[in-house]
Amino acid sequence: MRIDVHTHAFHPKIAPRVAEYLLQTHGIAVRGKGTVEELLLRMEVCDLDRAVVHTSATTGAQVIPANNWTISLQADHPQLIAFGSVHPDFDRNEEELNRLERKGIRGLKFHPDFQNVSMDDPRLFELMEMAGDRFIMMFHLGGDLPIEHNPSNPMKMAALRRMFPKPTMIAAHLGGIRRWTEALEHIAGLNIHVDTSSTLQHISGKMFRDFINRHDRQQVLFGSDYPIFDPQEEMALLRDKAKLSEARIEQMLGAATVLFPQSDKVDD
Numbered sequence: 001m002r003i004d005v006h007t008h009a010f011h012p013k014i015a016p017r018v019a020e021y022l023l024q025t026h027g028i029a030v031r032g033k034g035t036v037e038e039l040l041l042r043m044e045v046c047d048l049d050r051a052v053v054h055t056s057a058t059t060g061a062q063v064i065p066a067n068n069w070t071i072s073l074q075a076d077h078p079q080l081i082a083f084g085s086v087h088p089d090f091d092r093n094e095e096e097l098n099r100l101e102r103k104g105i106r107g108l109k110f111h112p113d114f115q116n117v118s119m120d121d122p123r124l125f126e127l128m129e130m131a132g133d134r135f136i137m138m139f140h141l142g143g144d145l146p147i148e149h150n151p152s153n154p155m156k157m158a159a160l161r162r163m164f165p166k167p168t169m170i171a172a173h174l175g176g177i178r179r180w181t182e183a184l185e186h187i188a189g190l191n192i193h194v195d196t197s198s199t200l201q202h203i204s205g206k207m208f209r210d211f212i213n214r215h216d217r218q219q220v221l222f223g224s225d226y227p228i229f230d231p232q233e234e235m236a237l238l239r240d241k242a243k244l245s246e247a248r249i250e251q252m253l254g255a256a257t258v259l260f261p262q263s264d265k266v267d268d
Contacts (some may be wrong), residue, residue, distance in 0.1 A: 007225070008054055019227070039226055050260065051079065071105065074104065083106075133166040137169050165191075172195050205243055222249075
């Protein structure tokens with residue numbers, strides 16, 4: 001299967017507001033509308049079989065509605081694998097994790113920057129202890145803040161892996177947006193999956209190749225970060241900028257297949 005492990009799709013009522021928020025607050029101009037319908041269309045154009053869709057509750061009050069959306073999204077669209085969300089300010093995280101597991105949700109997305117919880121925060125450790133190894137864990141990494149103020153840098157990711165050796169972890173953005181020198185030092189070669197989302201537009205072809213050549217190739221996963229970027233454009237950059245062969249690109253597109261078996265039992 002060809003899988004995009006890093007996408008986002010928003011409820012129709014909020015999708016336009018999300019695009020505006022990303023532009024006004026973070027200076028991010030998105031390539032797509034962020035709707036489920038457009039994501040599915042772009043998957044079809046790229047011959048993608050499945051996509052992982054991420055949601056991050058930025059407050060405790062958002063946990064239930066975010067996960068309701070996640071559950072309905074996966075139930076209504078078998079091509080999509082939806083990740084859930086928890087937050088340290090929510091007071092029923094263990095109950096919510098159990099609900100997500102019953103509903104067949106196989107992963108959690110943590111966004112330390114947006115959720116205001118650093119990767120070395122004991123509140124995050126508590127959430128991870130609750131989750132155990134029941135879920136694949138995707139972490140946003142990187143950013144422009146100085147290391148001492150950055151909540152999601154490669155060193156913290158490596159330390160988290162050492163603290164929690166059991167769960168499957170994915171370090172987004174090839175170990176950290178604009179933190180690739182540090183990712184090369186601290187993450188390359190560790191037992192951590194990485195994805196290519198929000199990387200190819202910013203990284204040099206040489207740095208990209210240096211990283212993936214030092215990492216287990218079965219743990220380098222394709223991710224587009226739709227709607228910020230377009231999956232077809234990201235595949236083209238793997239060829240034209242990273243100078244990867246078609247065989248290597250296909251391996252990257254298929255590497256996540258082992259993470260997402262299709263026979264998981266779901267409770268009604």
